[in-house]
Amino acid sequence: MSRTDEGTEHRQEYARGRALAEQKLQQDERLLHSSSFGAAAGAYAEHRPDYAQTAVRWALEPAPGPRVLxxxxxxxxxxxxxxxLGFDVVAVEPDPAMLAELRSGLPSVRALAGSAEAIPLPDASVDAVLSGNAMHWFDMDVAGPEIARVLAPGGVLAGLWNVFDDGVDWVAGLAQVSGSAAIGPRDVPTSWRAETAGMHLPKTGDARFDSPEQAEFPHGQRRTADSLVATLGTKAGMLVMPERERETALGRARAYLASRPETADGEFTLPMLTSVLRVRRR
Incomplete structure (x- = not known):
C-alpha cells in the first residue's frame, strides 16, 4: 500500500469513527430527553393539552376498524x-411514572408497559397506531417494522403534535422570549412540517405503506399565565435543563405574559394547532 493510499484509508477511518461518535451523542441526547418526563408526570397530566377531535377523526378516517393503539x-x-370518540383503545407507554398516571386517570383503559421498539401486542391486532407528541422519540429503524407487524392490512399509522400557532402575534413573541428549550422546532407549524416530512414509519419507500400525508386542525387550550408557564416547564428541553437556567427561562416567559394584554389577567385561550402525519398500511 502506498503512503497516499494509507493516508486516504486513515482519513476514511477517522471520518467513520467521528460519524459513529456523533450518532452515539445524538442517541444519548434523545434518550436523555425522552426519559425526562417521568419526573414530571403529574405536571404533564395536569398541564399538557388534549388533541383536537377533528384531527383525530382525520387521522383515523382510512382505518378499517375501531381498534386503536x-x-x-x-x-x-x-x-x-x-x-x-368511541374507539376501542389500548395504550402502551415505556415510562413507569407516566404509565401510573395514565392508569390512575383512565382506570378502564387497557394500559401496558412497552415501547415503539417492542410492542406487547400480537400481529395484525390493531386497525390504527396513533402517537401523540411522541413519534419523534422512536428509534424508527426498529419501530417501523414493529408497528407494521401489529397493524392489520389497510391500517393507519399517524403521529399527532400539538403546536403553538405562531401566526398569532403574542404567541410568536412568546416563542422568541422562551427559547427553543420551551418552544422548539416541532412546536410551531412551519418547522413542524419540515421536521416531520420524512418521519413516517417505516422509512420512505417501504412497500408496505402508502405515501404520507400532513394536515393541521385548529385547537386551543384554556390557560392562565401561571398555568401556561407550567405547561412550558413540562417540555423535555426544560426538564433536562439545570434548575437555575430553567427558572430563568420560565421567568422570562412569565414576565412576557404579564406584559401582554391578551394574557396578563385571568384566563385566555392559547391558540394551537393539532398537526397530523398519516400513512396507511397496504
Whole structure:
C-alpha cells in the first residue's frame, strides 16, 4: 500500500469513527430527553393539552376498524380523546411514572408497559397506531417494522403534535422570549412540517405503506399565565435543563405574559394547532 493510499484509508477511518461518535451523542441526547418526563408526570397530566377531535377523526378516517393503539401514550392525553370518540383503545407507554398516571386517570383503559421498539401486542391486532407528541422519540429503524407487524392490512399509522400557532402575534413573541428549550422546532407549524416530512414509519419507500400525508386542525387550550408557564416547564428541553437556567427561562416567559394584554389577567385561550402525519398500511 502506498503512503497516499494509507493516508486516504486513515482519513476514511477517522471520518467513520467521528460519524459513529456523533450518532452515539445524538442517541444519548434523545434518550436523555425522552426519559425526562417521568419526573414530571403529574405536571404533564395536569398541564399538557388534549388533541383536537377533528384531527383525530382525520387521522383515523382510512382505518378499517375501531381498534386503536396509542403508542407512547404518556399520561393518556390522546387516549382520553380516543375514548371520547368511541374507539376501542389500548395504550402502551415505556415510562413507569407516566404509565401510573395514565392508569390512575383512565382506570378502564387497557394500559401496558412497552415501547415503539417492542410492542406487547400480537400481529395484525390493531386497525390504527396513533402517537401523540411522541413519534419523534422512536428509534424508527426498529419501530417501523414493529408497528407494521401489529397493524392489520389497510391500517393507519399517524403521529399527532400539538403546536403553538405562531401566526398569532403574542404567541410568536412568546416563542422568541422562551427559547427553543420551551418552544422548539416541532412546536410551531412551519418547522413542524419540515421536521416531520420524512418521519413516517417505516422509512420512505417501504412497500408496505402508502405515501404520507400532513394536515393541521385548529385547537386551543384554556390557560392562565401561571398555568401556561407550567405547561412550558413540562417540555423535555426544560426538564433536562439545570434548575437555575430553567427558572430563568420560565421567568422570562412569565414576565412576557404579564406584559401582554391578551394574557396578563385571568384566563385566555392559547391558540394551537393539532398537526397530523398519516400513512396507511397496504
Amino acid at each position: 396509542d403508542l407512547g401514550a404518556g399520561t393518556g392525553k390522546l387516549t382520553a380523546t380516543l375514548l371520547a
